[in-house]
Amino acid sequence: DAGVIQSPRHEVTEMGQEVTLRCKPISGHDYLFWYRQTMMRGLELLIYFNNNVPIDDSGMPEDRFSAKMPNASFSTLKIQPSEPRDSAVYFCASSVEVKNTGELFFGEGSRLTVL
Amino acid sequence: RKEVEQDPGPFNVPEGATVAFNCTYSNSASQSFFWYRQDCRKEPKLLMSVYSSGNEDGRFTAQLNRASQYISLLIRDSKLSDSATYLCVVNARNTGFQKLVFGTGTRLLVSP
Numbered sequence A: 001d002a003g004v005i006q007s008p009r010h011e012v013t014e015m016g017q018e019v020t021l022r023c024k025p026i027s028g029h030d031y032l033f034w035y036r037q038t039m040m041r042g043l044e045l046l047i048y049f050n051n052n053v054p055i056d057d058s059g060m061p062e063d064r065f066s067a068k069m070p071n072a073s074f075s076t077l078k079i080q081p082s083e084p085r086d087s088a089v090y091f092c093a094s095s096v097e098v099k100n101t102g103e104l105f106f107g108e109g110s111r112l113t114v115l
Numbered sequence B: 001r002k003e004v005e006q007d008p009g010p011f012n013v014p015e016g017a018t019v020a021f022n023c024t025y026s027n028s029a030s031q032s033f034f035w036y037r038q039d040c041r042k043e044p045k046l047l048m049s050v051y052s053s054g055n056e057d058g059r060f061t062a063q064l065n066r067a068s069q070y071i072s073l074l075i076r077d078s079k080l081s082d083s084a085t086y087l088c089v090v091n092a093r094n095t096g097f098q099k100l101v102f103g104t105g106t107r108l109l110v111s112p
Helices: none
Strands: A005-007 A010-013 A019-024 A031-038 A042-050 A053-056 A065-071 A074-079 A088-095 A110-114 B004-006 B011-014 B019-025 B033-038 B044-049 B055-057 B060-065 B070-075 B084-091 B100-102 B106-111
Touching (some): A005 A088, A010 A019, A019 A088, A031 A074, A042 A065, A042 A074, A042 B100, A053 A065, A074 A088, B004 B084, B011 B019, B033 B060, B044 B055, B044 B060
Parallel strands (some): A010 A110, B011 B106
Antiparallel strands (some): A019 A074, A031 A042, A031 A088, A042 A053, A065 A074, A088 A110, B019 B070, B033 B044, B033 B084, B055 B060, B060 B070, B084 B100
């Protein structure tokens, strides 16, 4: 079975450019999460969706960040304009439910470098 | 104060050694606790849940101390393949069970 699929795997861009990261969750999973990982701050939850509806976006750093989930099989995280401090690995994860199992299935991540 | 705190390590141990990691959490109302493992430049994966009574999975033992708000992971008979970063995870305050907060991780290096 295919896991969570993210693209691109690597992105190098210049400050001020728009960046779009994409995610395809595991089929049948109704929760989707976007995390950001840096050495200093570890894994930070940016936003999560349940049945395509954003539930909690309190982790989104600022208005430059936006996320959408137009259908159950696709989500995007957009940064516009990008800044060097946005450089990080962005992970998408999906799950059926988290309450008891705590199991999130992560994609391989998108490594973003903003010059 | 961070919601979940871990010693970053690294813990350098020889093969066969026993090693323990601790993690503290700030929200006394947290109900769910987990350990994840992350290999270098890979995605995190669930290692095991942590139950109130403690639980074991092969060489791995997890303990929860609610009074002191800490969680531990014990690895016995360490293998080279155990080298990874171990992430302590708890559900976030007042937001139900779907929002998991990750610690920054403890790095383990097992040497021959």
